[in-house]
Amino acid sequence: MTEQLFEHVKNNFGITFHDNELLIEAFTHSSYANDHRDLTLKNLERLEFLGDAVLELTVSEYLYKKFPELPEGQLTRMRASIVRAESLAKLAKECELAQFLCLGKGEELMNGRKRPSLLCDVFEAFVGAIFLDQGMETVMDFLRRVLFPKIDSGAFSHGMDHKTALQELLQKNGVVTIAYQVIKEIGPDHDRQFVVEVFVEGDSLGTGKGRSKKGAEQEAARVALQTLEKNS
Amino acid sequence: MTEQLFEHVKNNFGITFHDNELLIEAFTHSSYANDHRDLTLKNLERLEFLGDAVLELTVSEYLYKKFPELPEGQLTRMRASIVRAESLAKLAKECELAQFLCLGKGEELMNGRKRPSLLCDVFEAFVGAIFLDQGMETVMDFLRRVLFPKIDSGAFSHGMDHKTALQELLQKNGVVTIAYQVIKEIGPDHDRQFVVEVFVEGDSLGTGKGRSKKGAEQEAARVALQTLEKNS
Structure with a gap:
Protein backbone atom coordinates (compact mmCIF):
# COMPACT_ATOMS: atom_id res chain seq x y z
CA MET A 1 0.00 0.00 0.00
CA SER A 153 -11.50 30.14 -13.40
CA GLY A 154 -13.47 31.90 -10.67
CA ALA A 155 -14.45 28.75 -8.74
CA PHE A 156 -14.15 30.63 -5.45
CA SER A 157 -15.85 33.83 -6.47
CA HIS A 158 -19.40 32.51 -6.00
CA GLY A 159 -19.68 33.70 -2.42
CA MET A 160 -18.97 37.24 -3.55
CA ASP A 161 -21.35 39.95 -4.50
CA HIS A 162 -21.80 40.38 -8.26
CA LYS A 163 -19.73 43.57 -8.52
CA THR A 164 -16.74 41.91 -6.90
CA ALA A 165 -17.15 38.76 -8.96
CA LEU A 166 -17.25 40.84 -12.13
CA GLN A 167 -14.16 42.76 -11.08
CA GLU A 168 -12.29 39.56 -10.38
CA LEU A 169 -13.28 37.89 -13.59
CA LEU A 170 -12.30 40.89 -15.69
CA GLN A 171 -9.05 41.52 -13.88
CA LYS A 172 -7.79 38.01 -14.40
CA ASN A 173 -5.57 39.23 -17.19
CA GLY A 174 -4.69 42.64 -15.81
CA VAL A 175 -6.33 45.78 -14.56
CA VAL A 176 -9.38 47.05 -16.42
CA THR A 177 -11.63 50.04 -15.80
CA ILE A 178 -15.14 49.20 -14.69
CA ALA A 179 -17.63 52.06 -14.35
CA TYR A 180 -21.24 52.14 -13.18
CA GLN A 181 -23.49 54.94 -14.35
CA VAL A 182 -27.09 55.81 -13.49
CA ILE A 183 -28.73 56.22 -16.91
CA LYS A 184 -32.34 56.61 -15.82
CA GLU A 185 -34.50 57.29 -12.78
CA ILE A 186 -38.06 55.99 -13.02
CA GLY A 187 -41.22 56.63 -11.02
CA PRO A 188 -42.26 59.20 -8.41
CA ASP A 189 -40.06 60.14 -5.43
CA HIS A 190 -41.72 57.69 -3.04
CA ASP A 191 -41.34 54.82 -5.48
CA ARG A 192 -38.17 55.70 -7.31
CA GLN A 193 -36.25 53.10 -9.33
CA PHE A 194 -32.79 53.44 -10.79
CA VAL A 195 -31.36 52.00 -13.97
CA VAL A 196 -27.61 51.56 -13.95
CA GLU A 197 -25.40 50.64 -16.88
CA VAL A 198 -22.02 49.00 -16.41
CA PHE A 199 -19.14 49.92 -18.71
CA VAL A 200 -15.92 47.99 -19.07
CA GLU A 201 -13.17 49.94 -20.72
CA GLY A 202 -15.89 52.17 -22.07
CA ASP A 203 -18.03 49.38 -23.56
CA SER A 204 -21.48 48.65 -22.13
CA LEU A 205 -21.82 45.16 -20.69
CA GLY A 206 -25.37 45.38 -19.38
CA THR A 207 -27.94 47.32 -17.38
CA GLY A 208 -29.76 46.66 -14.12
CA LYS A 209 -32.76 48.09 -12.33
CA GLY A 210 -33.20 48.51 -8.58
CA ARG A 211 -34.79 50.54 -5.79
CA SER A 212 -31.37 51.85 -4.79
CA LYS A 213 -28.34 52.80 -6.84
CA LYS A 214 -26.34 50.04 -5.15
CA GLY A 215 -28.99 47.46 -5.89
CA ALA A 216 -29.13 48.53 -9.53
CA GLU A 217 -25.33 48.29 -9.77
CA GLN A 218 -25.39 44.75 -8.38
CA GLU A 219 -28.07 43.80 -10.88
CA ALA A 220 -26.10 45.33 -13.76
CA ALA A 221 -23.01 43.38 -12.67
CA ARG A 222 -25.05 40.17 -12.52
CA VAL A 223 -26.31 40.74 -16.07
CA ALA A 224 -22.75 41.48 -17.23
CA LEU A 225 -21.49 38.24 -15.67
CA GLN A 226 -24.23 36.29 -17.45
CA THR A 227 -23.36 37.90 -20.77
CA LEU A 228 -19.68 37.13 -20.32
CA GLU A 229 -20.46 33.53 -19.34
CA LYS A 230 -22.56 33.00 -22.47
CA ASN A 231 -19.81 34.39 -24.68
CA SER A 232 -16.94 32.47 -23.10
CA MET B 1 9.89 61.12 8.32
CA SER B 153 12.13 31.80 27.04
CA GLY B 154 8.61 30.49 27.52
CA ALA B 155 6.85 33.86 27.19
CA PHE B 156 3.91 32.20 25.44
CA SER B 157 3.57 29.15 27.64
CA HIS B 158 1.59 30.88 30.41
CA GLY B 159 -1.78 29.94 28.96
CA MET B 160 -0.83 26.27 29.05
CA ASP B 161 -1.50 23.70 31.69
CA HIS B 162 1.44 23.08 34.03
CA LYS B 163 2.45 19.74 32.52
CA THR B 164 2.70 21.22 29.05
CA ALA B 165 4.54 24.29 30.32
CA LEU B 166 7.04 22.07 32.11
CA GLN B 167 7.54 19.95 29.01
CA GLU B 168 8.14 23.01 26.90
CA LEU B 169 10.54 24.60 29.32
CA LEU B 170 12.59 21.44 29.68
CA GLN B 171 12.63 20.64 25.99
CA LYS B 172 14.02 24.01 25.04
CA ASN B 173 17.42 22.44 24.58
CA GLY B 174 16.37 19.07 23.24
CA VAL B 175 14.15 16.14 24.14
CA VAL B 176 14.16 15.02 27.78
CA THR B 177 12.23 12.26 29.52
CA ILE B 178 9.57 13.45 31.95
CA ALA B 179 7.81 10.81 34.04
CA TYR B 180 4.95 11.09 36.54
CA GLN B 181 4.61 8.41 39.19
CA VAL B 182 1.97 7.86 41.87
CA ILE B 183 4.05 7.42 45.03
CA LYS B 184 1.26 7.35 47.62
CA GLU B 185 -2.51 6.98 47.92
CA ILE B 186 -4.00 8.55 51.04
CA GLY B 187 -7.38 8.22 52.77
CA PRO B 188 -10.34 5.87 52.45
CA ASP B 189 -11.86 4.91 49.08
CA HIS B 190 -14.59 7.57 49.17
CA ASP B 191 -12.06 10.31 49.97
CA ARG B 192 -8.94 9.11 48.19
CA GLN B 193 -6.01 11.47 47.49
CA PHE B 194 -3.05 10.78 45.27
CA VAL B 195 0.53 11.95 45.63
CA VAL B 196 2.46 12.10 42.38
CA GLU B 197 6.17 12.70 41.94
CA VAL B 198 7.61 14.11 38.71
CA PHE B 199 10.97 12.84 37.47
CA VAL B 200 13.05 14.49 34.80
CA GLU B 201 15.69 12.24 33.34
CA GLY B 202 15.28 10.17 36.49
CA ASP B 203 15.73 13.04 38.97
CA SER B 204 12.83 14.13 41.16
CA LEU B 205 11.68 17.71 40.57
CA GLY B 206 8.75 17.82 42.98
CA THR B 207 5.58 16.19 44.24
CA GLY B 208 1.91 17.15 44.12
CA LYS B 209 -1.27 16.03 45.84
CA GLY B 210 -4.74 15.83 44.29
CA ARG B 211 -8.11 14.07 44.31
CA SER B 212 -7.35 12.55 40.92
CA LYS B 213 -4.11 11.28 39.41
CA LYS B 214 -4.33 13.96 36.72
CA GLY B 215 -4.82 16.69 39.29
CA ALA B 216 -1.87 15.45 41.30
CA GLU B 217 0.29 15.39 38.15
CA GLN B 218 -0.65 19.00 37.35
CA GLU B 219 0.21 20.02 40.88
CA ALA B 220 3.57 18.20 40.74
CA ALA B 221 4.36 19.96 37.45
CA ARG B 222 3.44 23.33 38.98
CA VAL B 223 5.81 22.69 41.89
CA ALA B 224 8.57 21.61 39.48
CA LEU B 225 8.12 24.82 37.46
CA GLN B 226 8.42 26.91 40.63
CA THR B 227 11.57 25.07 41.66
CA LEU B 228 13.12 25.57 38.22
CA GLU B 229 12.17 29.25 38.23
CA LYS B 230 13.86 29.81 41.61
CA ASN B 231 17.02 28.09 40.45
CA SER B 232 17.27 29.85 37.10
Whole structure:
Protein backbone atom coordinates (compact mmCIF):
# COMPACT_ATOMS: atom_id res chain seq x y z
CA MET A 1 0.00 0.00 0.00
CA THR A 2 2.77 2.43 0.87
CA GLU A 3 4.52 1.56 -2.43
CA GLN A 4 1.31 2.47 -4.25
CA LEU A 5 1.17 5.77 -2.36
CA PHE A 6 4.73 6.63 -3.40
CA GLU A 7 3.87 5.75 -7.02
CA HIS A 8 0.66 7.79 -6.92
CA VAL A 9 2.46 10.87 -5.63
CA LYS A 10 5.24 10.47 -8.14
CA ASN A 11 3.04 9.79 -11.18
CA ASN A 12 0.35 12.35 -10.47
CA PHE A 13 2.27 15.21 -8.90
CA GLY A 14 5.85 14.56 -10.00
CA ILE A 15 7.08 14.39 -6.41
CA THR A 16 9.52 11.83 -5.07
CA PHE A 17 9.90 12.16 -1.31
CA HIS A 18 13.35 12.12 0.28
CA ASP A 19 11.82 10.93 3.53
CA ASN A 20 9.08 8.43 2.82
CA GLU A 21 8.25 8.20 6.53
CA LEU A 22 6.96 11.75 6.36
CA LEU A 23 4.64 10.86 3.51
CA ILE A 24 3.35 7.85 5.43
CA GLU A 25 2.80 10.04 8.49
CA ALA A 26 0.62 12.37 6.42
CA PHE A 27 -1.67 9.44 5.61
CA THR A 28 -1.86 7.94 9.11
CA HIS A 29 -5.04 8.92 10.90
CA SER A 30 -5.02 9.04 14.71
CA SER A 31 -7.64 6.24 14.79
CA TYR A 32 -5.19 3.94 12.99
CA ALA A 33 -2.31 4.91 15.26
CA ASN A 34 -4.55 4.22 18.25
CA ASP A 35 -5.57 0.81 16.92
CA HIS A 36 -1.88 -0.08 16.59
CA ARG A 37 -0.37 1.42 19.72
CA ASP A 38 2.38 -1.19 19.72
CA LEU A 39 3.80 0.29 16.51
CA THR A 40 4.04 3.80 18.11
CA LEU A 41 3.10 5.42 14.81
CA LYS A 42 3.02 9.16 14.30
CA ASN A 43 -0.34 10.41 13.10
CA LEU A 44 -1.02 13.18 10.61
CA GLU A 45 -2.07 15.88 13.07
CA ARG A 46 1.21 17.73 13.46
CA LEU A 47 1.69 17.80 9.67
CA GLU A 48 -1.88 19.05 9.34
CA PHE A 49 -1.05 21.91 11.75
CA LEU A 50 1.87 22.89 9.54
CA GLY A 51 0.10 22.32 6.22
CA ASP A 52 -2.78 24.52 7.29
CA ALA A 53 -0.35 27.44 7.66
CA VAL A 54 1.45 26.60 4.42
CA LEU A 55 -1.86 26.75 2.54
CA GLU A 56 -2.81 29.98 4.28
CA LEU A 57 0.36 31.67 3.03
CA THR A 58 0.54 30.20 -0.46
CA VAL A 59 -3.08 31.08 -1.15
CA SER A 60 -2.66 34.55 0.36
CA GLU A 61 0.39 35.29 -1.76
CA TYR A 62 -1.33 34.01 -4.88
CA LEU A 63 -4.42 36.15 -4.30
CA TYR A 64 -2.36 39.19 -3.32
CA LYS A 65 -0.44 39.10 -6.58
CA LYS A 66 -3.30 38.01 -8.81
CA PHE A 67 -5.69 40.73 -7.69
CA PRO A 68 -3.55 43.84 -7.22
CA GLU A 69 -6.58 46.09 -6.90
CA LEU A 70 -8.73 44.00 -4.58
CA PRO A 71 -9.11 45.42 -1.07
CA GLU A 72 -8.13 43.41 2.00
CA GLY A 73 -11.71 42.50 2.97
CA GLN A 74 -12.38 40.80 -0.35
CA LEU A 75 -9.02 39.02 -0.27
CA THR A 76 -9.78 37.71 3.21
CA ARG A 77 -13.21 36.46 2.16
CA MET A 78 -11.83 34.76 -0.92
CA ARG A 79 -9.02 33.14 1.06
CA ALA A 80 -11.53 31.84 3.59
CA SER A 81 -13.63 30.26 0.85
CA ILE A 82 -10.55 28.53 -0.58
CA VAL A 83 -9.00 27.13 2.61
CA ARG A 84 -12.25 26.08 4.24
CA ALA A 85 -12.74 22.38 4.97
CA GLU A 86 -15.24 21.66 2.19
CA SER A 87 -13.00 23.14 -0.50
CA LEU A 88 -9.93 21.26 0.69
CA ALA A 89 -11.91 18.03 1.03
CA LYS A 90 -12.91 18.43 -2.61
CA LEU A 91 -9.28 18.85 -3.58
CA ALA A 92 -8.36 15.73 -1.60
CA LYS A 93 -10.98 13.83 -3.59
CA GLU A 94 -9.77 15.14 -6.91
CA CYS A 95 -6.22 14.19 -5.95
CA GLU A 96 -7.54 10.73 -5.02
CA LEU A 97 -5.82 10.80 -1.65
CA ALA A 98 -8.46 9.00 0.47
CA GLN A 99 -7.63 5.51 -0.82
CA PHE A 100 -4.20 5.70 0.84
CA LEU A 101 -5.42 6.88 4.23
CA CYS A 102 -4.70 4.47 7.10
CA LEU A 103 -7.87 4.49 9.20
CA GLY A 104 -8.78 2.71 12.42
CA LYS A 105 -11.49 0.06 12.23
CA GLY A 106 -14.15 2.13 13.98
CA GLU A 107 -13.50 5.13 11.79
CA GLU A 108 -13.64 2.96 8.67
CA LEU A 109 -16.99 1.49 9.71
CA MET A 110 -18.36 4.98 10.28
CA ASN A 111 -17.43 5.90 6.73
CA GLY A 112 -14.60 8.18 7.87
CA ARG A 113 -12.85 7.80 4.53
CA LYS A 114 -15.59 9.91 2.97
CA ARG A 115 -15.98 12.50 5.73
CA PRO A 116 -15.10 16.00 4.46
CA SER A 117 -13.34 17.08 7.67
CA LEU A 118 -11.10 14.03 7.49
CA LEU A 119 -10.36 14.53 3.79
CA CYS A 120 -9.49 18.14 4.54
CA ASP A 121 -7.08 17.00 7.26
CA VAL A 122 -5.27 14.62 4.96
CA PHE A 123 -4.95 17.27 2.27
CA GLU A 124 -3.43 19.71 4.75
CA ALA A 125 -1.10 17.05 6.14
CA PHE A 126 0.01 16.13 2.62
CA VAL A 127 0.82 19.78 1.90
CA GLY A 128 2.69 19.99 5.22
CA ALA A 129 4.73 16.93 4.30
CA ILE A 130 5.59 18.32 0.85
CA PHE A 131 6.67 21.59 2.49
CA LEU A 132 8.95 19.88 5.02
CA ASP A 133 10.44 17.37 2.61
CA GLN A 134 10.67 19.41 -0.58
CA GLY A 135 10.32 23.07 0.29
CA MET A 136 8.02 25.89 -0.69
CA GLU A 137 8.73 25.81 -4.43
CA THR A 138 7.45 22.23 -4.75
CA VAL A 139 4.35 23.16 -2.77
CA MET A 140 3.76 25.97 -5.27
CA ASP A 141 4.24 23.55 -8.19
CA PHE A 142 1.71 21.20 -6.62
CA LEU A 143 -0.83 23.98 -6.11
CA ARG A 144 -0.27 25.23 -9.64
CA ARG A 145 -1.53 21.79 -10.73
CA VAL A 146 -4.42 21.26 -8.39
CA LEU A 147 -5.62 24.58 -6.94
CA PHE A 148 -4.56 27.78 -8.67
CA PRO A 149 -6.29 27.00 -11.99
CA LYS A 150 -9.55 26.80 -10.00
CA ILE A 151 -8.96 30.25 -8.58
CA ASP A 152 -8.22 31.52 -12.09
CA SER A 153 -11.50 30.14 -13.40
CA GLY A 154 -13.47 31.90 -10.67
CA ALA A 155 -14.45 28.75 -8.74
CA PHE A 156 -14.15 30.63 -5.45
CA SER A 157 -15.85 33.83 -6.47
CA HIS A 158 -19.40 32.51 -6.00
CA GLY A 159 -19.68 33.70 -2.42
CA MET A 160 -18.97 37.24 -3.55
CA ASP A 161 -21.35 39.95 -4.50
CA HIS A 162 -21.80 40.38 -8.26
CA LYS A 163 -19.73 43.57 -8.52
CA THR A 164 -16.74 41.91 -6.90
CA ALA A 165 -17.15 38.76 -8.96
CA LEU A 166 -17.25 40.84 -12.13
CA GLN A 167 -14.16 42.76 -11.08
CA GLU A 168 -12.29 39.56 -10.38
CA LEU A 169 -13.28 37.89 -13.59
CA LEU A 170 -12.30 40.89 -15.69
CA GLN A 171 -9.05 41.52 -13.88
CA LYS A 172 -7.79 38.01 -14.40
CA ASN A 173 -5.57 39.23 -17.19
CA GLY A 174 -4.69 42.64 -15.81
CA VAL A 175 -6.33 45.78 -14.56
CA VAL A 176 -9.38 47.05 -16.42
CA THR A 177 -11.63 50.04 -15.80
CA ILE A 178 -15.14 49.20 -14.69
CA ALA A 179 -17.63 52.06 -14.35
CA TYR A 180 -21.24 52.14 -13.18
CA GLN A 181 -23.49 54.94 -14.35
CA VAL A 182 -27.09 55.81 -13.49
CA ILE A 183 -28.73 56.22 -16.91
CA LYS A 184 -32.34 56.61 -15.82
CA GLU A 185 -34.50 57.29 -12.78
CA ILE A 186 -38.06 55.99 -13.02
CA GLY A 187 -41.22 56.63 -11.02
CA PRO A 188 -42.26 59.20 -8.41
CA ASP A 189 -40.06 60.14 -5.43
CA HIS A 190 -41.72 57.69 -3.04
CA ASP A 191 -41.34 54.82 -5.48
CA ARG A 192 -38.17 55.70 -7.31
CA GLN A 193 -36.25 53.10 -9.33
CA PHE A 194 -32.79 53.44 -10.79
CA VAL A 195 -31.36 52.00 -13.97
CA VAL A 196 -27.61 51.56 -13.95
CA GLU A 197 -25.40 50.64 -16.88
CA VAL A 198 -22.02 49.00 -16.41
CA PHE A 199 -19.14 49.92 -18.71
CA VAL A 200 -15.92 47.99 -19.07
CA GLU A 201 -13.17 49.94 -20.72
CA GLY A 202 -15.89 52.17 -22.07
CA ASP A 203 -18.03 49.38 -23.56
CA SER A 204 -21.48 48.65 -22.13
CA LEU A 205 -21.82 45.16 -20.69
CA GLY A 206 -25.37 45.38 -19.38
CA THR A 207 -27.94 47.32 -17.38
CA GLY A 208 -29.76 46.66 -14.12
CA LYS A 209 -32.76 48.09 -12.33
CA GLY A 210 -33.20 48.51 -8.58
CA ARG A 211 -34.79 50.54 -5.79
CA SER A 212 -31.37 51.85 -4.79
CA LYS A 213 -28.34 52.80 -6.84
CA LYS A 214 -26.34 50.04 -5.15
CA GLY A 215 -28.99 47.46 -5.89
CA ALA A 216 -29.13 48.53 -9.53
CA GLU A 217 -25.33 48.29 -9.77
CA GLN A 218 -25.39 44.75 -8.38
CA GLU A 219 -28.07 43.80 -10.88
CA ALA A 220 -26.10 45.33 -13.76
CA ALA A 221 -23.01 43.38 -12.67
CA ARG A 222 -25.05 40.17 -12.52
CA VAL A 223 -26.31 40.74 -16.07
CA ALA A 224 -22.75 41.48 -17.23
CA LEU A 225 -21.49 38.24 -15.67
CA GLN A 226 -24.23 36.29 -17.45
CA THR A 227 -23.36 37.90 -20.77
CA LEU A 228 -19.68 37.13 -20.32
CA GLU A 229 -20.46 33.53 -19.34
CA LYS A 230 -22.56 33.00 -22.47
CA ASN A 231 -19.81 34.39 -24.68
CA SER A 232 -16.94 32.47 -23.10
CA MET B 1 9.89 61.12 8.32
CA THR B 2 10.20 58.47 5.65
CA GLU B 3 13.99 58.86 5.73
CA GLN B 4 13.88 58.22 9.45
CA LEU B 5 11.79 55.11 8.87
CA PHE B 6 14.31 53.76 6.36
CA GLU B 7 17.13 54.46 8.85
CA HIS B 8 15.24 52.85 11.71
CA VAL B 9 14.61 49.68 9.73
CA LYS B 10 18.19 49.55 8.54
CA ASN B 11 19.82 50.27 11.90
CA ASN B 12 17.58 48.11 14.06
CA PHE B 13 16.81 45.16 11.83
CA GLY B 14 19.58 45.27 9.24
CA ILE B 15 17.10 45.57 6.38
CA THR B 16 17.44 47.90 3.41
CA PHE B 17 14.34 47.79 1.24
CA HIS B 18 14.66 47.53 -2.53
CA ASP B 19 11.25 49.11 -2.92
CA ASN B 20 10.84 51.88 -0.36
CA GLU B 21 7.26 52.48 -1.50
CA LEU B 22 6.33 49.12 -0.06
CA LEU B 23 7.77 50.08 3.31
CA ILE B 24 5.86 53.36 3.26
CA GLU B 25 2.68 51.49 2.36
CA ALA B 26 3.12 49.28 5.44
CA PHE B 27 3.05 52.40 7.61
CA THR B 28 0.14 54.16 5.93
CA HIS B 29 -3.10 53.71 7.86
CA SER B 30 -6.38 53.86 5.96
CA SER B 31 -7.38 56.96 7.97
CA TYR B 32 -4.36 58.82 6.60
CA ALA B 33 -5.02 57.66 3.05
CA ASN B 34 -8.63 58.85 3.46
CA ASP B 35 -7.54 62.24 4.76
CA HIS B 36 -5.36 62.65 1.68
CA ARG B 37 -7.50 61.22 -1.08
CA ASP B 38 -5.84 63.46 -3.64
CA LEU B 39 -2.55 61.59 -3.15
CA THR B 40 -4.25 58.21 -3.92
CA LEU B 41 -2.06 56.47 -1.35
CA LYS B 42 -2.12 52.74 -0.78
CA ASN B 43 -2.88 51.82 2.81
CA LEU B 44 -1.41 48.98 4.83
CA GLU B 45 -4.37 46.62 4.71
CA ARG B 46 -3.34 44.41 1.82
CA LEU B 47 0.15 44.01 3.29
CA GLU B 48 -1.46 43.19 6.63
CA PHE B 49 -3.48 40.44 4.92
CA LEU B 50 -0.27 38.95 3.56
CA GLY B 51 1.82 39.49 6.71
CA ASP B 52 -0.78 37.74 8.81
CA ALA B 53 -0.30 34.57 6.75
CA VAL B 54 3.49 34.95 6.74
CA LEU B 55 3.49 35.07 10.55
CA GLU B 56 1.13 32.12 10.73
CA LEU B 57 3.53 29.97 8.73
CA THR B 58 6.83 31.15 10.21
CA VAL B 59 5.55 30.67 13.75
CA SER B 60 4.02 27.29 12.87
CA GLU B 61 7.24 26.04 11.35
CA TYR B 62 9.28 27.29 14.29
CA LEU B 63 6.99 25.60 16.84
CA TYR B 64 6.78 22.41 14.78
CA LYS B 65 10.54 22.04 14.73
CA LYS B 66 11.22 23.30 18.23
CA PHE B 67 8.73 20.99 19.95
CA PRO B 68 8.99 17.69 18.08
CA GLU B 69 6.98 15.86 20.73
CA LEU B 70 4.18 18.35 21.26
CA PRO B 71 0.76 17.25 19.96
CA GLU B 72 -1.16 19.32 17.44
CA GLY B 73 -3.62 20.75 19.98
CA GLN B 74 -0.87 22.28 22.08
CA LEU B 75 0.91 23.62 19.01
CA THR B 76 -2.30 25.26 17.85
CA ARG B 77 -2.91 26.86 21.24
CA MET B 78 0.63 28.15 21.46
CA ARG B 79 0.50 29.54 17.92
CA ALA B 80 -2.74 31.32 18.75
CA SER B 81 -1.21 32.94 21.83
CA ILE B 82 1.74 34.17 19.74
CA VAL B 83 -0.07 35.58 16.70
CA ARG B 84 -2.95 37.15 18.63
CA ALA B 85 -3.37 40.92 18.42
CA GLU B 86 -2.09 41.74 21.92
CA SER B 87 1.14 39.81 21.43
CA LEU B 88 1.83 41.37 18.05
CA ALA B 89 0.97 44.84 19.37
CA LYS B 90 3.59 44.31 22.07
CA LEU B 91 6.14 43.37 19.43
CA ALA B 92 5.27 46.48 17.44
CA LYS B 93 5.94 48.54 20.56
CA GLU B 94 9.25 46.87 21.24
CA CYS B 95 10.26 47.43 17.63
CA GLU B 96 9.24 51.09 18.07
CA LEU B 97 7.14 51.05 14.91
CA ALA B 98 4.25 53.30 16.01
CA GLN B 99 6.20 56.56 15.68
CA PHE B 100 6.42 56.07 11.90
CA LEU B 101 2.75 55.29 11.36
CA CYS B 102 0.92 57.80 9.15
CA LEU B 103 -2.46 58.33 10.82
CA GLY B 104 -5.46 60.42 9.91
CA LYS B 105 -6.30 63.38 12.15
CA GLY B 106 -9.36 61.78 13.72
CA GLU B 107 -7.51 58.57 14.47
CA GLU B 108 -4.63 60.52 15.98
CA LEU B 109 -6.98 62.45 18.25
CA MET B 110 -8.56 59.22 19.41
CA ASN B 111 -5.15 57.94 20.44
CA GLY B 112 -5.04 55.41 17.60
CA ARG B 113 -1.26 55.33 17.71
CA LYS B 114 -1.49 53.46 20.98
CA ARG B 115 -4.39 51.15 20.14
CA PRO B 116 -3.30 47.48 20.27
CA SER B 117 -5.33 46.43 17.23
CA LEU B 118 -3.73 49.16 15.17
CA LEU B 119 -0.23 48.31 16.40
CA CYS B 120 -0.88 44.69 15.54
CA ASP B 121 -1.94 45.72 12.02
CA VAL B 122 1.24 47.68 11.41
CA PHE B 123 3.39 44.82 12.67
CA GLU B 124 1.68 42.39 10.30
CA ALA B 125 1.95 44.85 7.41
CA PHE B 126 5.64 45.37 8.13
CA VAL B 127 6.21 41.59 8.04
CA GLY B 128 4.22 41.40 4.80
CA ALA B 129 6.39 44.11 3.27
CA ILE B 130 9.62 42.38 4.33
CA PHE B 131 8.33 39.14 2.82
CA LEU B 132 7.46 40.73 -0.52
CA ASP B 133 10.57 42.85 -0.80
CA GLN B 134 13.19 40.58 0.73
CA GLY B 135 11.80 37.05 0.85
CA MET B 136 11.20 34.49 3.55
CA GLU B 137 14.78 34.22 4.77
CA THR B 138 14.87 37.89 5.78
CA VAL B 139 11.54 37.50 7.56
CA MET B 140 13.06 34.61 9.51
CA ASP B 141 16.13 36.73 10.36
CA PHE B 142 13.83 39.48 11.60
CA LEU B 143 11.81 37.08 13.74
CA ARG B 144 14.99 35.52 15.12
CA ARG B 145 15.73 39.00 16.48
CA VAL B 146 12.36 40.05 17.80
CA LEU B 147 10.11 37.02 18.33
CA PHE B 148 11.74 33.59 18.52
CA PRO B 149 13.85 34.35 21.62
CA LYS B 150 10.59 35.09 23.44
CA ILE B 151 9.20 31.71 22.46
CA ASP B 152 12.44 30.12 23.67
CA SER B 153 12.13 31.80 27.04
CA GLY B 154 8.61 30.49 27.52
CA ALA B 155 6.85 33.86 27.19
CA PHE B 156 3.91 32.20 25.44
CA SER B 157 3.57 29.15 27.64
CA HIS B 158 1.59 30.88 30.41
CA GLY B 159 -1.78 29.94 28.96
CA MET B 160 -0.83 26.27 29.05
CA ASP B 161 -1.50 23.70 31.69
CA HIS B 162 1.44 23.08 34.03
CA LYS B 163 2.45 19.74 32.52
CA THR B 164 2.70 21.22 29.05
CA ALA B 165 4.54 24.29 30.32
CA LEU B 166 7.04 22.07 32.11
CA GLN B 167 7.54 19.95 29.01
CA GLU B 168 8.14 23.01 26.90
CA LEU B 169 10.54 24.60 29.32
CA LEU B 170 12.59 21.44 29.68
CA GLN B 171 12.63 20.64 25.99
CA LYS B 172 14.02 24.01 25.04
CA ASN B 173 17.42 22.44 24.58
CA GLY B 174 16.37 19.07 23.24
CA VAL B 175 14.15 16.14 24.14
CA VAL B 176 14.16 15.02 27.78
CA THR B 177 12.23 12.26 29.52
CA ILE B 178 9.57 13.45 31.95
CA ALA B 179 7.81 10.81 34.04
CA TYR B 180 4.95 11.09 36.54
CA GLN B 181 4.61 8.41 39.19
CA VAL B 182 1.97 7.86 41.87
CA ILE B 183 4.05 7.42 45.03
CA LYS B 184 1.26 7.35 47.62
CA GLU B 185 -2.51 6.98 47.92
CA ILE B 186 -4.00 8.55 51.04
CA GLY B 187 -7.38 8.22 52.77
CA PRO B 188 -10.34 5.87 52.45
CA ASP B 189 -11.86 4.91 49.08
CA HIS B 190 -14.59 7.57 49.17
CA ASP B 191 -12.06 10.31 49.97
CA ARG B 192 -8.94 9.11 48.19
CA GLN B 193 -6.01 11.47 47.49
CA PHE B 194 -3.05 10.78 45.27
CA VAL B 195 0.53 11.95 45.63
CA VAL B 196 2.46 12.10 42.38
CA GLU B 197 6.17 12.70 41.94
CA VAL B 198 7.61 14.11 38.71
CA PHE B 199 10.97 12.84 37.47
CA VAL B 200 13.05 14.49 34.80
CA GLU B 201 15.69 12.24 33.34
CA GLY B 202 15.28 10.17 36.49
CA ASP B 203 15.73 13.04 38.97
CA SER B 204 12.83 14.13 41.16
CA LEU B 205 11.68 17.71 40.57
CA GLY B 206 8.75 17.82 42.98
CA THR B 207 5.58 16.19 44.24
CA GLY B 208 1.91 17.15 44.12
CA LYS B 209 -1.27 16.03 45.84
CA GLY B 210 -4.74 15.83 44.29
CA ARG B 211 -8.11 14.07 44.31
CA SER B 212 -7.35 12.55 40.92
CA LYS B 213 -4.11 11.28 39.41
CA LYS B 214 -4.33 13.96 36.72
CA GLY B 215 -4.82 16.69 39.29
CA ALA B 216 -1.87 15.45 41.30
CA GLU B 217 0.29 15.39 38.15
CA GLN B 218 -0.65 19.00 37.35
CA GLU B 219 0.21 20.02 40.88
CA ALA B 220 3.57 18.20 40.74
CA ALA B 221 4.36 19.96 37.45
CA ARG B 222 3.44 23.33 38.98
CA VAL B 223 5.81 22.69 41.89
CA ALA B 224 8.57 21.61 39.48
CA LEU B 225 8.12 24.82 37.46
CA GLN B 226 8.42 26.91 40.63
CA THR B 227 11.57 25.07 41.66
CA LEU B 228 13.12 25.57 38.22
CA GLU B 229 12.17 29.25 38.23
CA LYS B 230 13.86 29.81 41.61
CA ASN B 231 17.02 28.09 40.45
CA SER B 232 17.27 29.85 37.10
